Amino acid sequence: MSAPLSPPITYRQALEQASAQLAELKTPKPTAEQAVIATAAAADTVIAARDRASAHAKQAIHQLWAAVNPYDETAVAEFAAQAARIMAAAQEAAAKAAAVGQAHQLAAVGVKVPATQSVPLDVRAPAAVIKNGLLVLRQHAVSVDYAEDSAKVSTADMTTLGVFKRPAAVYRYAKSKGATDVQAAALAGQRIDALIDDNLMLAQRLAQQQVLVSAAEPVDLDGSPQAKTKIIGYRRVIHPELSRGGTCGMCIAASDRIYYVAELMPIHAHCKCTIAAITEDYDPADDLNAVDLNQLYKDAGGTSSAHLKRTRYKVDQHGELGSVMVPKSKYKPRTTKSKVRVGGTALQSDQPAQAEVAKHQLRVMEENLARLRSNGEPESSSKIAYHEKLIAKLRKQAEEPEPSAGGGGGEPPRNIPPVAGSPDDRYPDMDNGDPAPLRPSDVQPLIDDDLAYMLDGDGHGGGGHRAGTGIPGKSELPAGWDETKLLEAVEAILWGQDLQRNITPENLGVVFRGLHDGVILAVPVHDYGRYWEVATAYPLSGDGVHRNDATGRPVPVPLNPADLTRKLDS
Numbered sequence: 001m002s003a004p005l006s007p008p009i010t011y012r013q014a015l016e017q018a019s020a021q022l023a024e025l026k027t028p029k030p031t032a033e034q035a036v037i038a039t040a041a042a043a044d045t046v047i048a049a050r051d052r053a054s055a056h057a058k059q060a061i062h063q064l065w066a067a068v069n070p071y072d073e074t075a076v077a078e079f080a081a082q083a084a085r086i087m088a089a090a091q092e093a094a095a096k097a098a099a100v101g102q103a104h105q106l107a108a109v110g111v112k113v114p115a116t117q118s119v120p121l122d123v124r125a126p127a128a129v130i131k132n133g134l135l136v137l138r139q140h141a142v143s144v145d146y147a148e149d150s151a152k153v154s155t156a157d158m159t160t161l162g163v164f165k166r167p168a169a170v171y172r173y174a175k176s177k178g179a180t181d182v183q184a185a186a187l188a189g190q191r192i193d194a195l196i197d198d199n200l201m202l203a204q205r206l207a208q209q210q211v212l213v214s215a216a217e218p219v220d221l222d223g224s225p226q227a228k229t230k231i232i233g234y235r236r237v238i239h240p241e242l243s244r245g246g247t248c249g250m251c252i253a254a255s256d257r258i259y260y261v262a263e264l265m266p267i268h269a270h271c272k273c274t275i276a277a278i279t280e281d282y283d284p285a286d287d288l289n290a291v292d293l294n295q296l297y298k299d300a301g302g303t304s305s306a307h308l309k310r311t312r313y314k315v316d317q318h319g320e321l322g323s324v325m326v327p328k329s330k331y332k333p334r335t336t337k338s339k340v341r342v343g344g345t346a347l348q349s350d351q352p353a354q355a356e357v358a359k360h361q362l363r364v365m366e367e368n369l370a371r372l373r374s375n376g377e378p379e380s381s382s383k384i385a386y387h388e389k390l391i392a393k394l395r396k397q398a399e400e401p402e403p404s405a406g407g408g409g410g411e412p413p414r415n416i417p418p419v420a421g422s423p424d425d426r427y428p429d430m431d432n433g434d435p436a437p438l439r440p441s442d443v444q445p446l447i448d449d450d451l452a453y454m455l456d457g458d459g460h461g462g463g464g465h466r467a468g469t470g471i472p473g474k475s476e477l478p479a480g481w482d483e484t485k486l487l488e489a490v491e492a493i494l495w496g497q498d499l500q501r502n503i504t505p506e507n508l509g510v511v512f513r514g515l516h517d518g519v520i521l522a523v524p525v526h527d528y529g530r531y532w533e534v535a536t537a538y539p540l541s542g543d544g545v546h547r548n549d550a551t552g553r554p555v556p557v558p559l560n561p562a563d564l565t566r567k568l569d570s
Contacts, residue, residue: 032282038108039284042101043237043274046208049097050200053090057196060086061164065192066368070168070184072382080164087160087199088121094200095119095207101274102211109282111231113215117207123199124158128206130262135213137206160199167191181393182419186441197270205265208275209234215277216261233258235285236265236273270527362394364422414488415495417441430503430510431565437510440495442532443525451483454537465538470552478519478544489516490537493523502564509535513564518543520563 061083068079095117103115118134125137141154156162167188174184216231235258258278259265265275276285369387377383417440418424427436457464457471464471467479477486492499493514501514509526519542524535539545540563546554 032284035105035108035282035284039105039237039276042105046098046101046204046274047272050094050204053093054196054200057086057090057200058193061192061196062189065167065188066364067372067383067387068168069382069385070171070188075382076165076168079168080161083164084121084159084161087164087196090196091119091121091123091199091203095203098204098207098274099211102208105276105284106211106215109277109279109284111215111277111279113211115211116214117210119203119207119210122159123202123206124160124163128209128262128264130213133214135206135210135262163195163199164192166195180397181390182397186419201267201271204274205267209261209264212261212275212277230280231261231277232280233260233278234265234275235259235278235283237276237285238273359398362391362398364419365391365394415491415497417443417445417495424497427503428501430505432505434505436503437505438525438527438532443494444531444533446487446490446534448483450534451486454486455483463536467544467546470548470554472548472550472552475539475545475547475557476554477539478542480544481519486537489519489521490523490534492516493521494525494534500564504568506568511568513540515542515561515564518559519545520559520561522568 064079064082064086068075070076096115099115099117103113106113118136120137122139123137125139126142127138128135129138130136139155139158141152142158170191171184171188174187175181179187212231212234259275261277265273267273276283278285365387369384369391372383372387373379419441425439425441427438427440430436453463455463455466455469455477457469461471464474465477467476467481469476481489493501493512493516496514499514499516501512504511504513506524509524509532512523512525514521514523520540521537522540523537525532526535539557541557541560543559545557545559547557548554
């Protein structure tokens with residue numbers, strides 16, 4: 001049987017088709033450079049919009065949380081509902097920006113598609129599927145693995161409403177393990193931040209891939225497929241200039257991977273990657289990543305470069321988040337403190353002075369109570385009762401004398417981090433003018449293992465800055481600088497209020513520099529996703545500072561104020 005003939009067209013229709021074909025021939029083909037520029041510009045806009053949405057949501061949701069009694073199920077449910085409404089607006093803003101950015105990128109490679117997205121409120125799901133040319137989430141109950149156990153998560157539990165009941169559960173669990181009110185509140189606050197960041201990251205991911213799928217799998221209004229475009233996949237675009245502490249090794253290792261359009265890009269905590277389509281003629285992400293990687297390795301130098309290149313990852317299926325990237329080899333903590341933190345919400349025994357922390361938290365809670373009353377909250381409400389009870393506890397803790405660490409009574413007062421989210425919980429801008437990517441409360445306190453590493457080394461070339469150690473090429477602290485003195489100096493540089501400090505970005509985080517008792521110290525702090533950790537500390541110059549030559553002979557390095565601001569050696 002012969003194939004049916006196409007219906008005849010009129011003379012006018014033939015002219016219209018010819019005109020359209022002629023216009024297409026006259027349209028200049030985009031250059032590869034234009035595609036790269038458009039991809040970079042779109043990425044900046046997408047991440048900036050997500051960061052703005054995150055900042056707004058965190059401010060609003062933390063303000064709500066401050067008035068919640070974690071043991072009052074009604075108050076917790078009300079908080080979760082209000083938080084979900086805030087997240088709906090924040091996710092919509094992030095999703096719209098992601099969709100528009102992806103449409104602009106596609107237009108730059110000659111693929112025109114509307115910036116249409118349909119990101120739902122509930123963005124957590126194990127996977128996504130294409131239905132009638134649209135990418136939609138597939139939600140069902142799952143099992144989620146944790147550090148020591150696994151848990152069943154229902155579809156209701158992974159909704160945006162459901163996940164914002166978790167901060168209260170975190171608080172109650174911490175209290176059941178002996179945490180103070182301040183410690184439990186800090187852990188709950190960290191969980192709120194993580195929930196907001198993860199949801200916005202998921203909204204961005206889904207929106208940009210919905211646009212990509214609609215371009216690769218176009219359909220008519222009746223659902224029938226149109227002719228496919230020449231999109232053959234996509235690649236992740238890394239952004240060292242946007243990521244907290246620089247691009248992580250997992251993203252770098254994954255940057256040469258090509259994904260199918262329906263395959264959700266694997267993510268991780270604080271991921272700032274975007275995506276760019278690959279067509280038969282264009283691969284802008286490959287060009288952008290090559291530039292960024294070359295600069296990363298050039299800037300890192302030596303062991304840092306080797307560290308980044310050695311990073312290996314695997315794609316795991318997280319029950320709620322879909323495809324996520326995790327290190328192929330389990331993280332091996334260097335210190336006891338790190339081992340405690342691997343569990344995520346583990347309590348630490350090396351907390352700062354309780355009385356000082358309580359004073360900070362007391363001020364915040366008293367302000368919250370005053371605001372509740374000024375807003376007309378009834379005195380009989382559970383919110384007022386909860387605040388009054390917690391304020392009474394904090395006042396008692398704030399009045400307790402701090403126990404002496406050494407028994408001598410002559411130690412200087414400790415510098416401690418401010419309460420998370422308080423007005424003091426911020427650093428000045430970095431030396432390049434960018435906002436600091438961390439807060440003082442993000443940095444974990446030091447313990448004995450850290451100080452031993454900094455002073456005596458690990459036997460493999462790391463650390464070893466105690467006077468008289470004699471390691472070739474190492475700088476040495478003044479004689480008499482022991483664990484107590486070094487701890488005092490590092491805490492002053494990280495958390496001191498009246499100190500001249502400089503913050504410089506580096507590939508794995510930031511480097512603090514500050515002057516303490518006549519010595520300029522450098523304190524690298526690395527980003528581990530959900531916390532920041534001091535990597536080491538070493539002197540740059542100062543009274544009694546020496547640098548060992550190639551034979552281990554100490555050479556004096558007198559105080560040089562320029563060390564506070566000069567470019568650090570690679």
